[in-house]
Amino acid sequence: EPSLYPFSLGIRDSFMIAHSFHNNPRFGPAGTLHGATYTCDVEFLSKSLDPETNWVIDIGKASDMLSEVLKKYNLKNLDELFPKGVMTTTEFMAKQIHDDILLKKLQKECKEFNGCVRVKLWESHKAWGAYTGGQMNDIE
DSSP states (O other), X not given: OTTTOOEEEXXXXXXXXXEOOTTOGGGGGXXXXXXXXXXXXXXXXESSOOTTTOSSSOHHHHHHHHHHHHHTTTTEEHHHHSOTTOOOOHHHHHHHHHHIIIIIIIHHHOTTXXXXXXXXXXXXXSOEEEEEOOOGGGOO
């Protein structure tokens, strides 16, 4: 809802993966092992700007966090990183990256951030999947 979070800061990075959809016929030719280069956009959304700095979040810290999170997946076979049979769709990966940013990084490195995070994962210039989490203070 744009009116809830009128301020945002966005950052972008990319990473390369291999994965399959475990020969599930619903995925057609993509059911077998294939590669993908994702573009990952992360938006930090806030109701207000920080009163001292007039920013949503420190762009340097945000960029460093995303880079660190994506190292876990870059040049890896997702079939080997997730339990057997998990369908590592673009939507699934958007939530994984969101959770990695929020739970493993943001709560430790940017405790002053007060908003929510949206991850948009681009498969190509034509297709993407996204996940938007809840308010930072609502998450334990």
